[in-house]
Each structure stands twice: as structure tokens, then as C-alpha cells.
Amino acid sequence: MKKRSFAEQVYNLTSQVPKGKVTTYGAIAKKLRRPQASRAVGRILGANPHPIVVPCHRVVKSDGGLGGYTSPRGIRMKIELLTGEGVEIGDGKIDLSRFLFRDFAL
DNA sequence: AGCGCGGCTTTTC
DNA sequence: CGAAAAGCCGCGC
Numbered sequence: 001m002k003k004r005s006f007a008e009q010v011y012n013l014t015s016q017v018p019k020g021k022v023t024t025y026g027a028i029a030k031k032l033r034r035p036q037a038s039r040a041v042g043r044i045l046g047a048n049p050h051p052i053v054v055p056c057h058r059v060v061k062s063d064g065g066l067g068g069y070t071s072p073r074g075i076r077m078k079i080e081l082l083t084g085e086g087v088e089i090g091d092g093k094i095d096l097s098r099f100l101f102r103d104f105a106l
Numbered sequence: 107a108g109c110g111c112g113g114c115t116t117t118t119c
Numbered sequence: 120c121g122a123a124a125a126g127c128c129g130c131g132c
Binding site for chain 2: 005006007010029034036037038039040041043044047
Binding site: 024026037038040041044045046047056059062063067068071075078 | 128129
């Protein structure tokens with residue numbers, strides 16, 4: 001259980017984000033020792049083969065944007081989910097200063 | 107503020 | 120099996 005692929009670690013960190021908090025693609029990439037793989041993280045989360053254990057909607061862009069969301073409802077559902085968990089979104093942006101979760105168990 | 111480019115992994119043919 | 124394309128970003132100018 002050590003040679004987990006990059007994707008496995010991405011899902012692992014994302015699943016660690018508690019309700020009411022969010023993380024960023026760049027942050028995850030950095031945690032995995034690949035600060036420039038932010039895009040890869042997005043692709044992986046987009047392919048999210050674990051939609052139940054991996055709340056990819058809790059992952060936003062490094063600038064506070066919501067990013068995208070591959071879902072039947074699209075980015076729309078992502079906003080609804082975050083707001084429903086307690087994350088306040090101002091003008092389509094999130095206050096990372098208040099909701100950015102950075103206590104990952106890496 | 108907006109645009110374009112770069113670097114990474116995964117998936118599919 | 121090998122190669123190619125794509126993708127929910129990040130940063131700089």
C-alpha cells in the first residue's frame with residue numbers, strides 16, 4: 001500500500017477534506033511532490049472513479065475560483081454542494097483564507 | 107484584467 | 120504493447 005499511483009494519492013487527499021472546507025488543485029499537486037502537475041490533478045479528479053469517497057466538489061482553483069466540474073449539472077451543482085456544506089461563495093469565488101483546508105495527513 | 111503557454115498524469119485506440 | 124490525445128490548472132506578461 002505504498003506504491004499508490006499519483007491518482008490514488010489525489011483521491012486520498014481530496015477525501016480528507018472535511019465538510020465546510022476546500023482545497024486547491026495546486027495544493028494537492030504540491031503535496032504529492034509535483035507542484036506543476038496541477039492540471040493532471042484536475043484531469044484525475046475529473047475522471048473521479050470514486051464519486052462517493054472523493055468529494056471532488058471540495059476542490060477549487062488556487063485563486064478561489066470554482067474551476068470546472070464534470071457532472072450532469074456541471075459547475076452549478078458544485079456551487080450548490082459547497083454552499084450546502086457551509087462554504088460561503090462570494091461572486092463565484094471562495095475565501096480560501098477561511099475555507100482552505102491545509103491539515104492534510106501526508 | 108485577459109490571454110497564452112507550460113508541465114503532469116491518465117485513459118483510450 | 121505502444122503511441123497519442125485530453126484535461127475541473129497555475130503562472131507570467
